[in-house]
Amino acid sequence: MSAVLEVKDLRKEFGDLTAVDGISFDIQEGEIFGFLGPNGAGKTTSISMICGLLKPTAGEVHVEGVSILTDPRKVKRRLGVVPQEVAIYEELSARENLAFWGGIFGMRGGELNSRVDELLEQVGLEERAKEPTKNFSGGMKRRLNLALGLVHDPKLILLDEPTVGIDPQARRNILEVVKSIVAGGRTVLYTTHYLEEAEELCDRLAIIDHGQILSQGTVGELKTQMGEGSLLTVQGDFPATTLSEAVTGVEGLMPIEIDDDRAMLLVTRDGPGVSHSLEGLFSRGLTFDDITIKEPNLEDLFLKLTGRELRN
Amino acid sequence: MWVLIRKDLLRRWRSPLATIVMIIFPLFMSLAVGSISGGGGNDGSDFPRIKILLQNNDENGFLSNALMGSAGQDESQEYLEVVAVGDEGTEMMEEGKASAMVVLPEDFTAKVFNREPVQIAVVRNPAEGIKPEIVVQGTGVVATYLDQGARLLGEELGIIQVMMEAENLPASAKVGAVSAGIMTKINGVEKYLFPPLVEVGGVKEEDAEGDSGPASNVFGYILIMTTVMALLFVATRSMGDIFEEQNSGMLKRQLATPLGIGLVVGAKTVFAVVFGVIVMTILGTIGLTLQWIVPPVDLVAVVLLGVSFSLAACGFLALVVSLVKTEKQAGIMGWLVIMGMSAVGGSMLPVEQMPAPMQAVSRYTINYWAIDGFTGLVFSGEGLADIVGNIVRLLVMGAVTITAAQVLLVRRFREVSP
Numbered sequence: 001m002s003a004v005l006e007v008k009d010l011r012k013e014f015g016d017l018t019a020v021d022g023i024s025f026d027i028q029e030g031e032i033f034g035f036l037g038p039n040g041a042g043k044t045t046s047i048s049m050i051c052g053l054l055k056p057t058a059g060e061v062h063v064e065g066v067s068i069l070t071d072p073r074k075v076k077r078r079l080g081v082v083p084q085e086v087a088i089y090e091e092l093s094a095r096e097n098l099a100f101w102g103g104i105f106g107m108r109g110g111e112l113n114s115r116v117d118e119l120l121e122q123v124g125l126e127e128r129a130k131e132p133t134k135n136f137s138g139g140m141k142r143r144l145n146l147a148l149g150l151v152h153d154p155k156l157i158l159l160d161e162p163t164v165g166i167d168p169q170a171r172r173n174i175l176e177v178v179k180s181i182v183a184g185g186r187t188v189l190y191t192t193h194y195l196e197e198a199e200e201l202c203d204r205l206a207i208i209d210h211g212q213i214l215s216q217g218t219v220g221e222l223k224t225q226m227g228e229g230s231l232l233t234v235q236g237d238f239p240a241t242t243l244s245e246a247v248t249g250v251e252g253l254m255p256i257e258i259d260d261d262r263a264m265l266l267v268t269r270d271g272p273g274v275s276h277s278l279e280g281l282f283s284r285g286l287t288f289d290d291i292t293i294k295e296p297n298l299e300d301l302f303l304k305l306t307g308r309e310l311r312n
Numbered sequence: 313m314w315v316l317i318r319k320d321l322l323r324r325w326r327s328p329l330a331t332i333v334m335i336i337f338p339l340f341m342s343l344a345v346g347s348i349s350g351g352g353g354n355d356g357s358d359f360p361r362i363k364i365l366l367q368n369n370d371e372n373g374f375l376s377n378a379l380m381g382s383a384g385q386d387e388s389q390e391y392l393e394v395v396a397v398g399d400e401g402t403e404m405m406e407e408g409k410a411s412a413m414v415v416l417p418e419d420f421t422a423k424v425f426n427r428e429p430v431q432i433a434v435v436r437n438p439a440e441g442i443k444p445e446i447v448v449q450g451t452g453v454v455a456t457y458l459d460q461g462a463r464l465l466g467e468e469l470g471i472i473q474v475m476m477e478a479e480n481l482p483a484s485a486k487v488g489a490v491s492a493g494i495m496t497k498i499n500g501v502e503k504y505l506f507p508p509l510v511e512v513g514g515v516k517e518e519d520a521e522g523d524s525g526p527a528s529n530v531f532g533y534i535l536i537m538t539t540v541m542a543l544l545f546v547a548t549r550s551m552g553d554i555f556e557e558q559n560s561g562m563l564k565r566q567l568a569t570p571l572g573i574g575l576v577v578g579a580k581t582v583f584a585v586v587f588g589v590i591v592m593t594i595l596g597t598i599g600l601t602l603q604w605i606v607p608p609v610d611l612v613a614v615v616l617l618g619v620s621f622s623l624a625a626c627g628f629l630a631l632v633v634s635l636v637k638t639e640k641q642a643g644i645m646g647w648l649v650i651m652g653m654s655a656v657g658g659s660m661l662p663v664e665q666m667p668a669p670m671q672a673v674s675r676y677t678i679n680y681w682a683i684d685g686f687t688g689l690v691f692s693g694e695g696l697a698d699i700v701g702n703i704v705r706l707l708v709m710g711a712v713t714i715t716a717a718q719v720l721l722v723r724r725f726r727e728v729s730p
Contacts, residue, residue, distance in 0.1 A: 053564060079568065086561075089562065105569065148565075
């Protein structure tokens with residue numbers, strides 16, 4: 001496999017604000033690469049620089065070896081951009097919208113018509129293809145929004161939060177379309193703040209916050225950064241310092257996040273186990289109102305890396 | 313570029329309400345203002361006649377009979393229908409059979425000759441708007457002249473009254489003496505009394521010239537004035553659409569394609585020009601169908617003038633759009649510019665009726681050159697050679713403003729915030 005997208009030390013400053021702070025990653029052909037981070041993390045700014053809408057303050061972006069800075073037109077021909085907002089002409093029908101975007105990329109006649117038909121079927125809008133899109137539901141508009149970015153059959157598709165604000169059925173439909181795109185040999189950069197989507201879709205992920213990539217790898221690799229074991233979450237009336245001191249004295253127990261009244265701890269797999277850990281804490285005079293035990297996930301990793309929850 | 317222009321034309325076609333309103337506006341204005349002002353052609357045959365009832369209660373009075381005899385004569389017959397009535401006049405007014413009734417009181421002549429206060433009553437028909445007002449104003453003018461005449465010729469009028477009441481014809485020498493006295497007084501005040509009549513004569517001369525031209529009418533004139541203004545609104549909306557595309561994310565999406573911002577802005581401007589020409593064509597066709605504009609008209613000249621005006625209108629409004637930051641600001645600023653240019657440029661009032669300083673300023677507006685050109689073609693039978701100056705001026709104004717706007721808009725939208 002070769003890298004379709006290479007991003008190196010990409011940086012964007014707006015005055016005193018650093019929106020993207022030197023991120024680097026690459027995406028291989030046929031891969032879905034996820035950008036996981038909360039709102040305002042720098043995901044959209046990164047995509048805007050990758051597709052040439054914003055000029056980076058520093059850094060490089062190459063698509064199939066071509067720099068967006070030196071040859072933006074050539075790069076843009078290979079990109080399909082699906083923005084976060086639903087950007088369609090509501091006076092026009094789905095077919096007319098698709099034909100317009102195909103026309104922008106120089107598609108004409110039979111080639112354009114057959115591509116439009118294909119996409120309408122793919123996103124399930126063929127029966128309402130001639131209807132003005134202002135009559136569409138939110139989910140239908142989202143599906144069309146996605147299709148508009150695919151009409152010229154781009155090599156790399158940039159999907160910026162394509163499932164925001166839609167019902168589960170429409171979301172499922174969009175995720176299926178994304179999978180089918182990749183099955184057809186295309187490459188996808190997918191930004192989201194929905195953990196389940198990232199886990200389901202992405203071959204590799206980058207966790208981004210405050211304009212920086214905090215960690216990247218496959219879902220499995222990222223989960224291992226949490227350590228092997230079970231996640232123990234306790235709540236009660238205790239000071240953070242008391243719990244921290246207690247945890248250090250219990251074998252097989254590691255602190256992940258400890259606050260007053262609430263703590264997240266990892267019970268290592270090679271240690272004595274959860275029961276032993278809880279007994280150790282109780283024996284040091286601690287009591288809890290609530291105890292939760294579960295397998296760690298990306299949300300927990302995000303919390304560990306950033307100190308805050310993903311959806312805040 | 314054609315893909316972008318076609319898209320915008322299709323959007324207007326699919327969502328036509330705003331366009332229909334912009335087309336209806338000049339038609340409505342033409343119909344409303346044209347109807348109030350008569351709306352007829354240059355021969356005046358379509359001018360609605362005003363029916364006046366004249367009730368003379370001073371039956372034997374010399375002056376009242378003279379007024380009765382002169383009313384509705386000469387050119388005024390085209391506009392006035394004067395009917396002498398007796399007591400039945402009141403009933404006729406109640407039935408709405410006339411615009412107004414003028415009542416000359418008893419002893420009218422005697423009181424005027426004796427320089428005593430006397431009142432002429434005017435009964436208006438409340439069902440009619442402007443016509444009774446014309447009668448009131450006209451009667452006021454007659455009263456003023458009678459009043460001034462009585463003051464000026466009081467002595468001679470007294471002598472004439474005695475002569476009229478005498479059983480025998482007056483001696484020629486006596487008549488000659490009175491006539492000489494009247495002439496001497498009139499000559500003395502002629503320059504103060506008659507200038508308005510001389511001005512009226514000037515207007516009649518213009519009418520006579522117009523009679524030989526095409527038979528388009530006042531509706532057509534107002535249609536041209538208001539179409540020019542409506543086209544400015546069309547241009548504002550077309551150019552302001554770039555903000556709508558920015559807000560909806562469509563602009564950002566377009567700029568993520570190989571299209572450059574220069575092409576996107578350029579296509580929007582070309583669309584605005586093309587759309588303006590389409591709207592003008594629709595309005596012109598309606599004007600022809602309704603016979604507000606009557607051929608022959610130099611079609612090539614009309615098309616060239618229309619295109620150059622649309623270009624200039626789009627340039628001006630594109631410049632306005634390029635200088636503001638939001639769609640709302642573009643709307644407000646556009647409105648102010650349009651109203652200003654329309655007021656000064658002749659879209660609200662014929663330039664000839666404006667004060668001289670305003671007429672001088674009007675030449676700096678695109679409205680002036682468009683209206684001047686179109687009215688010349690439609691009403692004076694002018695051709696391309698006569699209005700080539702108008703076309704060149706509009707093209708130059710359009711080229712300068714479009715270039716400036718293009719530079720500013722490209723700079724504005726070159727980098728779209730995420």
